[in-house]
Amino acid sequence: MKEDSKELALKYKTKKITEIPCPVQICTARFSPCGNVLAAACFDGTVRRWDTASDKFAEMPSIGGHNAWVQSIAFHPTNKSIYSADSWGKMSASNYQDKDAKPIWKIEKAHQGWIRKLCLSPDGKFVLSCGTDRVVKLWATKDGSLVKEFKEFSWDPLALTFTPDGNSFLVGDLKGKILQIDSLTGKLIRELDASAMYKLDRIQDVGGVRCFAFDSKAEKLVCGGTKPTTGGFVQGASLVLVFDWKTGKEISRIQAPNDNEGYVYDLHFVTDTVISGVSSGQPGNGKFFFTLIGETIPFINLATMPNCHALASHPAGKRFAIVSTNANSSGNGKVLDKNKNYATNNSPINILEIAG
Amino acid sequence: MKNPNLCTPNDHLLSRRQWLGNAVVGATGFLTQQAFAEKLAKNDKQVLFVWLDGGMSQLESWDPKPNTTFGGPFRAIPTKVPGIHISELLPKTANHMDKLVLVRSLSTKDNSHSAGVDRIQRGDPKNRGVTYPYLGSAVSKLMGPCSSGMPPYVWIKPMSGGFITKDAGFLGPKYGAIAFGDGKAPENLLRPESISLETDLARNELREKLDRNYRLARRKENSEAVTTVFDMAAKLQKRMDLFDQSKMPAKDLQRYGESDFGRHMLQALRMLEAGVRFVKVTSYGWDTHGDNFNGHLSLVPKFDMAFASIIEDLQQRSMLDNVLVIVLSEFGRTPRINGHLGRDHWPEAWSCAMAGCGLKKGMVSGKTNSLGTEVESPPHDIGSMFHTWYKALGIDSSEIEYDNQGQPLPIANEECKILDEVIA
Numbered sequence: 001m002k003e004d005s006k007e008l009a010l011k012y013k014t015k016k017i018t019e020i021p022c023p024v025q026i027c028t029a030r031f032s033p034c035g036n037v038l039a040a041a042c043f044d045g046t047v048r049r050w051d052t053a054s055d056k057f058a059e060m061p062s063i064g065g066h067n068a069w070v071q072s073i074a075f076h077p078t079n080k081s082i083y084s085a086d087s088w089g090k091m092s093a094s095n096y097q098d099k100d101a102k103p104i105w106k107i108e109k110a111h112q113g114w115i116r117k118l119c120l121s122p123d124g125k126f127v128l129s130c131g132t133d134r135v136v137k138l139w140a141t142k143d144g145s146l147v148k149e150f151k152e153f154s155w156d157p158l159a160l161t162f163t164p165d166g167n168s169f170l171v172g173d174l175k176g177k178i179l180q181i182d183s184l185t186g187k188l189i190r191e192l193d194a195s196a197m198y199k200l201d202r203i204q205d206v207g208g209v210r211c212f213a214f215d216s217k218a219e220k221l222v223c224g225g226t227k228p229t230t231g232g233f234v235q236g237a238s239l240v241l242v243f244d245w246k247t248g249k250e251i252s253r254i255q256a257p258n259d260n261e262g263y264v265y266d267l268h269f270v271t272d273t274v275i276s277g278v279s280s281g282q283p284g285n286g287k288f289f290f291t292l293i294g295e296t297i298p299f300i301n302l303a304t305m306p307n308c309h310a311l312a313s314h315p316a317g318k319r320f321a322i323v324s325t326n327a328n329s330s331g332n333g334k335v336l337d338k339n340k341n342y343a344t345n346n347s348p349i350n351i352l353e354i355a356g
Numbered sequence: 357m358k359n360p361n362l363c364t365p366n367d368h369l370l371s372r373r374q375w376l377g378n379a380v381v382g383a384t385g386f387l388t389q390q391a392f393a394e395k396l397a398k399n400d401k402q403v404l405f406v407w408l409d410g411g412m413s414q415l416e417s418w419d420p421k422p423n424t425t426f427g428g429p430f431r432a433i434p435t436k437v438p439g440i441h442i443s444e445l446l447p448k449t450a451n452h453m454d455k456l457v458l459v460r461s462l463s464t465k466d467n468s469h470s471a472g473v474d475r476i477q478r479g480d481p482k483n484r485g486v487t488y489p490y491l492g493s494a495v496s497k498l499m500g501p502c503s504s505g506m507p508p509y510v511w512i513k514p515m516s517g518g519f520i521t522k523d524a525g526f527l528g529p530k531y532g533a534i535a536f537g538d539g540k541a542p543e544n545l546l547r548p549e550s551i552s553l554e555t556d557l558a559r560n561e562l563r564e565k566l567d568r569n570y571r572l573a574r575r576k577e578n579s580e581a582v583t584t585v586f587d588m589a590a591k592l593q594k595r596m597d598l599f600d601q602s603k604m605p606a607k608d609l610q611r612y613g614e615s616d617f618g619r620h621m622l623q624a625l626r627m628l629e630a631g632v633r634f635v636k637v638t639s640y641g642w643d644t645h646g647d648n649f650n651g652h653l654s655l656v657p658k659f660d661m662a663f664a665s666i667i668e669d670l671q672q673r674s675m676l677d678n679v680l681v682i683v684l685s686e687f688g689r690t691p692r693i694n695g696h697l698g699r700d701h702w703p704e705a706w707s708c709a710m711a712g713c714g715l716k717k718g719m720v721s722g723k724t725n726s727l728g729t730e731v732e733s734p735p736h737d738i739g740s741m742f743h744t745w746y747k748a749l750g751i752d753s754s755e756i757e758y759d760n761q762g763q764p765l766p767i768a769n770e771e772c773k774i775l776d777e778v779i780a
Contacts, residue, residue, distance in 0.1 A: 024425075025693060043693070045423065068422060069429040087429030113444070114429055114653075132653065156653075174650075202514060202641035203615040205654040231654075232410055234646030234696065262646065262696060282646065283695045307695030325695030330645070332467040332690070332701035334729070342729050344425050345692060 005292065005299040012274070012290045012300055015355040017319070019348050020050060020057050026323045026347035027071050028266070028310040032082070035315045037096050039063075039082055040323065040349065041070035047084050049096065050349075052314070057351070063094050063101040074118040074127065076141060083127050083141070085115035091129060093144060105144035111135060117160035119169075121183075128169055128183075130157035136171060138183065150186045153179075158208045164218040172209025172223055174198065178243075192248050194241055197225035204231030213267040213275065214245070220293060221245050222275055224264030227255060235259040238279040240267065242293055252294050260285045266311035278308035278322055283330035288322050288352070305350050322350040400502045401713055401749045402628055402675075403495055405636045406621075406663065406683045407477075410469070410643030413689035413699050414728070416443050416652040418707035419460045421728045426691030429649055437718040445656035448664035454718040455667055455676060457710045457778045461722020463735035464687060467701040469643070472686035478525065479742035481769045486760060490523035491742070492634045493531040494767065497758075498751055504631020506595070507588040511535040512620045512627070513638040517542060519585055526760045528577035530584045533636065538616065539623045541599040545589055560586070598626050613661035621662035625669055628679055642685060646696035667711055680713035680748050691728045705731045708741065713748045716780045739772030747774055 022040060026048075029040040036053040037060070047063035047070055066086040073084045075096065081104060082096040092106035111131030119128050126147060130136045136150040136157060159172030163180065168189055171179045176198035180189040198207045206228040213222050221243040226236030238256040243249065262281025270276050270290065279287045286308040289298035305324035312321040329345045337343045415421055420432040420443045432441040435453030442450055442458075449456070465480065466472040478488040489497065496508040510533065511520065517537030521529035534542070547556050563586070571579040597603065604622055612618035617639045627635045639659070644651040663683065670676040688706025689699035705724045711717075722733040746753040746768060753774070758765040 044425070068427060068431070071429070088431055113431075174654075203617050203639065203655060203658050204641050204651055206647075206651075208650075231641045231651060232643040232645065234644075234651065234698070281696060283698075286695070309697075329692075330694035330696070330698070330700055331692075334702075334704050335692075342692070345694065 005295070005297075008274070008290070008292060008299045011356040012270070012354055013356045014288075014300075014302070014320070014352040017055065017351040017353050018057060019350050020321075022048060022347050022349060023344075024347070025325065025345055026310065026349070027069055028073060029312045029321050029323050029349060030073055030075060031312045031314045031321065032075050032080075032096055033077050033315055034080075038312060038321055038349070039073055039075075039096060040310075040347075041073045041084060042347075043069050043344075045070060045086065047073060047082065047094075047101075049101070061100060063096075065092060065103065065106065066090055071115055072118040072129075074120050076120060077122070077124045079124065079141075081141065083118050083120070085110065085118050085129055087114040089113055089115060089131065089133075091115060091118070091127075091139070091144070093127075093141065107139075107144050110137065110139075116156070116158050119161050121162050122164065122166040126183075128160055128162065130160045130171060132156055136160065136169070136181075148183075148186065150181060155205075156208070159210055159212050159223065161212040161214070164214050170212055170221070172212060172225075174205055174208035176207065176209060176225070178209060178223060190248055192221075192243055193250070194223055194225065196227050196241070196253075197223075197239060199228040199231075201228065201231035206231045206234060207236065210263050210265055211267050213269055215269045215272040217272055219245055219272070220251075222267050222269075222293075224267045224277055224279075226261075226263045226281075227259075229259045233282070234262065236262055236281070238262060238264045238281065238287065240264055240275070240277060240291070252296065254291050254296055254298065256287075261287060265309050268311055268313045270313075270317070276311060276313070276320065278311040280307040280309050280325070283307065283325075284327070286324060288320075305348075309347070318354045320352050322352060323347050324350055399499060399750050400631075400678065401499070402502065402632070402679045403492075403634045403713075403745075403749070404624055404628060404666070404670075404679055404681045405491060405634065406681070407636060407638045408642045408659070408683065408685045409473070409638055409640045411685045411687045411689055411701060412642050412656075412659075413644065413648060413652055414460075414702075414705075414707040415689065415691065415699070416445055416649070416656060418442055418458050418709055419724055419728060420444075421691075421724075421726065424727055426693065426727055426729070428693065440718070440720055443656065445652060446660045448660045449667075452664050452667045452671075452711075455671060455711050456718065457715050458707060458720045459710070459722055459736065459741070459775065459778065460707045460720055460724055461731045461733050461736045462688070462703075462706045462708060462738070462741075463731050464703040464706075464738050467687060467703050469686060469701075472701070472703065476684065476686050476738050477523075479768050480738045481766070482771065484763075484765060486763070486765065487525035488765075489525040489527045489531060490533075491745070492533055492636050493524040493527055495634045495749065496531045497527045498746075498756065498767065499633055499749065502631040502633050506591055506627075506631045506633075507534050508633040509533045509636075510627055510632050510634070511636040511638065512539050512623055513636075514538060514616055514620075514640055519581075521581065526765075527758070529581035530577065532581070534585075534588055536599070536623075539599065539601065539620050541592065541596060542589070545592055546596070547593070595630055598623070598630055608665075611661070611665045613658050613665075615658040615662075617658055618662040618665075621666050625666055628670070628675065629673070644689065645694065645698040645700055648689065648693070648698045651698075670712065676712040678713060680715070680745060681709075681711040682745065683709040705729065705735075710745075710778070714780050715748055716778050719778065721775060721778050736775055737769070737772050739769030740775050742768035743772060743774040744778060747779055
């Protein structure tokens with residue numbers, strides 16, 4: 001490890017503030033822009049909330065009304081709304097500060113099937129969604145009216161984000177393509193190559209682009225996924241690709257040394273040169289990492305939290321919520337807990353803070 | 357030649373009689389079997405056995421539990437049969453539910469692949485110190501080739517092919533599977549142009565003579581197997597069209613799906629049309645310990661296309677009454693979702709799908725609880741399914757037994773009962 005990496009490791013060393021228990025598994029979690037609410041999209045059709053204005057992390061009433069898995073959530077930058085989408089195609093908007101989280105609007109069939117991602121336009125006027133119906137839809141945040149549909153994607157879109165200027169958006173698909181599309185015309189602007197994140201293993205399509213992040217200057221785009229080696233178990237080495245946004249060329253990549261580490265599910269720019277992320281692979285494997293752009297090895301690679309599926313970054317910049325999974329989550333046959341129950345797994349949320 | 361290490365009829369006569377409930381059957385068994393053998397020789401029933409290796413998730417296929425703790429992200433959809441719902445990943449199959457039987461009460465014993473594959477495909481018989489045959493070999497032995505004379509047991513699988521004797525167990529290698537790797541004809545099947553027909557005939561005559569001499573002083577199983585393979589090769593040489601993938605109509609390839617599995621299922625239809633008794637099609641890669649939901653989202657629709665198409669085609673060709681279709685894995689997958697978003701091995705409560713050959717149509721047998729963690733109705737081990745499949749094929753498993761070098765053996769686990777309610 002280089003000397004500057006050692007310095008960075010000290011600078012970004014984290015301490016654990018607390019662990020918030022959650023009795024069900026979580027797809028993703030995000031802090032509100034004001035930093036006072038942490039929301040988690042759960043397997044039981046709820047969006048759970050915690051008051052993060054203080055370090056008590058008191059749980060607030062859940063937002064209900066969804067089916068199956070709430071897969072994605074996104075906060076409005078200013079108006080106290082949270083948008084949530086589930087695996088049965090429903091999307092809704094709620095006031096996240098309300099005790100009862102009153103619904104603002106809901107759309108029962110926003111998509112035909114599993115909504116994979118939501119994201120907000122930088123100005124907060126639009127929310128974008130994508131689903132297994134291979135359609136991307138643009139909605140007005142104020143009333144949920146459909147503004148535009150972008151159809152005929154060849155492969156399932158898995159990752160979605162607006163570009164920083166808000167004029168276009170990126171779709172990352174199962175095949176490892178990143179498509180930049182004009183939000184106004186729907187025209188394909190360009191295609192970036194993330195095909196390292198895809199493999200056809202026997203008859204299974206494995207991998208795909210799972211997440212995006214831009215730096216604050218919009219000079220670099222990072223995307224997360226895995227470099228798959230097999231289907232079934234889904235062995236794959238966690239992979240982050242870094243692109244120069246202007247040229248669209250890959251400038252570096254961070255690839256885990258073994259193929260147990262699985263997918264990078266969330267990425268976040270801590271500064272314009274340092275990114276943090278989480279990964280989840282074979283049961284028990286998971287990392288919370290910090291890496292310097294341009295380097296191939298993270299300077300912090302915490303393996304204490306198994307199977308991390310989400311990383312939420314507090315707007316103040318020093319605190320993170322890492323959604324992990326309980327230990328011993330796997331097992332063939334009817335593995336019972338100490339009370340002889342066949343219990344569901346769960347997702348502890350680890351609150352960590354940069355202590356350096 | 358009798359094997360002195362094997363148990364004798366007396367060693368298990370009592371339990372067999374208890375099972376049969378008729379003390380007279382033991383004495384008349386031989387005559388009865390002869391009559392059955394003659395009857396079966398005229399029986400041209402066939403089997404399509406679809407093996408989804410690794411374990412298809414029952415929750416993402418035949419027994420969805422949407423909106424429950426372990427239900428996963430997918431919905432259930434209605435089928436052509438009112439009241440029966442299956443996973444949304446099977447929309448084409450849902451349109452053929454009126455021809456299918458789902459058994460949702462499978463509860464088997466082994467949660468490892470190494471033991472589970474064998475246990476399920478051999479029907480999990482009681483341990484008598486012998487290796488039972490896989491279903492394909494068993495049907496091959498019990499029913500023989502169809503009147504077409506085509507090889508009785510073929511296996512269409514990814515990767516390599518060959519003559520797979522392991523499947524035959526104590527029946528001897530003759531009853532093994534001839535495997536077509538990636539649906540291709542066995543290597544060197546055709547006579548090389550450099551060898552004339554006359555030379556080839558002379559060589560075969562010499563081989564047969566040598567085989568006869570070899571057989572005189574040794575156990576016959578191996579030499580029989582060699583002869584069988586040559587006979588099979590001779591049959592297949594006349595049906596090279598079955599392997600010509602360029603003759604698969606583009607429209608059919610599109611319907612069955614352009615995956616390897618789709619192509620293999622289309623070839624299975626050809627094999628059934630050609631009169632193969634038992635066709636096994638294997639798809640590997642269903643062991644979704646990780647990313648189960650994206651895995652099934654990729655895998656199940658490919659199965660759905662091919663399976664719905666072959667059911668439709670068998671029906672259109674009026675073959676479904678004669679072809680028993682079985683879709684099976686070594687187990688299902690755990691309701692609990694692990695940290696890698698996978699499901700692990702689950703023999704406790706899972707499902708299989710069947711169609712044709714005298715089975716009822718458009719029904720579900722058995723029931724799991726609301727979370728899919730228990731079978732609520734009477735559970736059925738794989739032995740019950742073997743009895744049921746034999747019944748559908750016209751084989752009376754309460755009467756017919758194997759003769760393993762003088763050792764009589766039941767053809768299916770005598771502690772399991774036939775699943776009567778699925779027989780029409």
